[in-house]
Amino acid sequence: MKYDVIVIGSGPGGYVTAIRASQLGFKTAVVERESLGGICLNWGCIPTKALLKSAQVYDYLKHVDDYGLKAEAIDKDFEAVIKRSRGVAEGMSKGVQFLMKKNKIDVIKGSGKIKAGKKVDVTDADGTVTEFSADHIIIATGARSRELPNLPQDGKKVIGYRQAMTLPEQPKKMIVVGSGAIGVEFAHFYNSMGTEVTIVEFMPNVVPVEDEEVSKAFGNALKKAGIKVMLNSAVESVDTSGEGVVATVKTKKGEEKLEADILLSAVGIKTNIENIGLEEVGIVVDRDKIIVNDFYQTNIPGYYAIGDVVPGQALAHVASAEGITCVEKIAGLHTEPIDYGNIPGCTYAYPEIASVGLTEKAAKEAGYELKVGKFPFSASGKASAAGTKEGFVKVIFDAKYGEWLGCHMIGAGVTDMIAEAVLGRKLETTGHEVLKTVHPHPTMSEAVMEAVAAAYDEVIHL
Numbered sequence: 228m229k230y231d232v233i234v235i236g237s238g239p240g241g242y243v244t245a246i247r248a249s250q251l252g253f254k255t256a257v258v259e260r261e262s263l264g265g266i267c268l269n270w271g272c273i274p275t276k277a278l279l280k281s282a283q284v285y286d287y288l289k290h291v292d293d294y295g296l297k298a299e300a301i302d303k304d305f306e307a308v309i310k311r312s313r314g315v316a317e318g319m320s321k322g323v324q325f326l327m328k329k330n331k332i333d334v335i336k337g338s339g340k341i342k343a344g345k346k347v348d349v350t351d352a353d354g355t356v357t358e359f360s361a362d363h364i365i366i367a368t369g370a371r372s373r374e375l376p377n378l379p380q381d382g383k384k385v386i387g388y389r390q391a392m393t394l395p396e397q398p399k400k401m402i403v404v405g406s407g408a409i410g411v412e413f414a415h416f417y418n419s420m421g422t423e424v425t426i427v428e429f430m431p432n433v434v435p436v437e438d439e440e441v442s443k444a445f446g447n448a449l450k451k452a453g454i455k456v457m458l459n460s461a462v463e464s465v466d467t468s469g470e471g472v473v474a475t476v477k478t479k480k481g482e483e484k485l486e487a488d489i490l491l492s493a494v495g496i497k498t499n500i501e502n503i504g505l506e507e508v509g510i511v512v513d514r515d516k517i518i519v520n521d522f523y524q525t526n527i528p529g530y531y532a533i534g535d536v537v538p539g540q541a542l543a544h545v546a547s548a549e550g551i552t553c554v555e556k557i558a559g560l561h562t563e564p565i566d567y568g569n570i571p572g573c574t575y576a577y578p579e580i581a582s583v584g585l586t587e588k589a590a591k592e593a594g595y596e597l598k599v600g601k602f603p604f605s606a607s608g609k610a611s612a613a614g615t616k617e618g619f620v621k622v623i624f625d626a627k628y629g630e631w632l633g634c635h636m637i638g639a640g641v642t643d644m645i646a647e648a649v650l651g652r653k654l655e656t657t658g659h660e661v662l663k664t665v666h667p668h669p670t671m672s673e674a675v676m677e678a679v680a681a682a683y684d685e686v687i688h689l
């Protein structure tokens with residue numbers, strides 16, 4: 228059972244790596260212990276977006292009279308919403324199964340464990356162990372919900388993201404700990420469905436990695452939607468002995484007790500690096516991540532790692548890009564290291580958030596002299612027509628050389644607009660070039676051109 232490439236884990240890192248490896252002529256196998264597609268397709272990106280779509284449709288229905296329409300007896304069926312999301316995830320996983328077959332990739336079911344001599348032991352559901360070997364072994368085992376010592380997850384009342392997308396009943400009250408993308412997406416979904424949601428965030432702003440103006444605007448949007456937000460606060464302990472949960476929250480003003488049916492812990496991820504043979508082979512790990520070079524080679528020749536298990540943004544598109552870079556390098560192609568400064572990050576609550584590059588604060592701290600432009604969707608014809616006037620596009624340029632340092636968006640559909648800034652930055656586009664690129668009218672994307680115009684005092688519609 229000898230392969231050119233064995234990939235352990237079939238998330239967006241693993242399955243994409245396997246397809247690219249097969250395209251490059253490698254005899255490839257992928258080892259998976261659960262469902263093809265990993266967290267992204269089964270428990271992450273895709274099922275959450277299916278839930279959020281239901282929330283969006285429901286929100287539209289609730290405000291249908293804003294559009295001159297009438298609808299009566301609007302209601303939701305929580306179970307059906309969950310079922311739809313699971314169906315979408317299942318369909319995507321089947322799609323990966325099809326892609327594996329199409330690309331002649333062997334799928335080995337079971338838990339993979341690497342061994343010295345470029346070997347992998349796979350233990351199947353019956354406990355049978357089979358040994359495989361490959362010239363190149365790529366670890367793409369991903370991550371799971373991180374558990375804080377004072378917030379152990381029982382999967383029922385104190386839950387992680389998996390349970391949050393498969394709850395048998397809709398909770399009346401929910402505490403969400405953490406306001407990163409995962410936390411606020413669930414907060415938005417449950418709030419839209421009618422759950423009373425409180426977000427507890429340790430930092431002074433929600434979505435704390437974003438540009439401060441975006442964080443503030445998003446915080447206001449959460450409040451407007453009826454979500455309670457506790458900033459500079461930390462859940463110290465949680466009592467699950469009663470019917471629901473009682474969380475003790477440390478705030479700047481002192482301790483507060485919060486009661487709810489469910490507490491969702493959304494405080495980050497923990498990599499799946501245990502029991503996969505790293506110690507036996509001697510692969511170096513630091514702070515929960517496998518250490519690799521620019522082409523994802525570990526310290527032991529023939530062993531590689533990509534995706535959530537390595538340092539860098541824990542995002543599906545990053546995992547895929549790393550896998551492609553890794554196998555292209557193995558194949559001897561001229562491939563460049565990934566520019567981690569040009570990775571877009573998206574949050575799919577309402578309003579959506581999308582950003583790339585430096586925040587204004589980071590750009591200032593880096594010593595740049597800035598040209599900053601902002602265009603609000605309240606001045607956009609398309610946003611007015613669509614009834615989605617919240618938010619803005621903010622662009623940051625280096626005043627000296629015109630480099631596009633950062634782009635930050637908040638508003639309806641902005642996650643589909645950020646690629647313009649990512650490509651522009653990749654091609655080292657200047658503000659002038661964006662300005663001279665004719666954008667279609669009426670679109671939300673015109674706001675990018677107008678924000679750039681604002682940075683150079685040429686804005687038309689403000």
Ligand SMILES: Cc1cc2nc3c(=O)[nH]c(=O)nc-3n(C[C@H](O)[C@H](O)[C@H](O)COP(=O)(O)OP(=O)(O)OC[C@H]3O[C@@H](n4cnc5c(N)ncnc54)[C@H](O)[C@@H]3O)c2cc1C
Nearest residue numbers: 236238240260265266267271272339369534535541542543
């Ligand atoms: C709720 C949620 C929403 C998210 N939304 C987004 C989003 O909108 N956009 C985005 O870019 N990212 C999003 N992410 C992050 C994204 O899902 C991850 O970054 C991405 O899945 C990482 O890909 P990966 O291939 O490294 O690992 P994973 O997707 O975690 O896949 C790893 C796979 O390896 C398997 N595995 C683990 N150990 C073994 C073993 N020993 N043997 C065999 N198989 C093994 C696992 O079963 C799993 O299938 C979200 C995450 C969550 C939790």
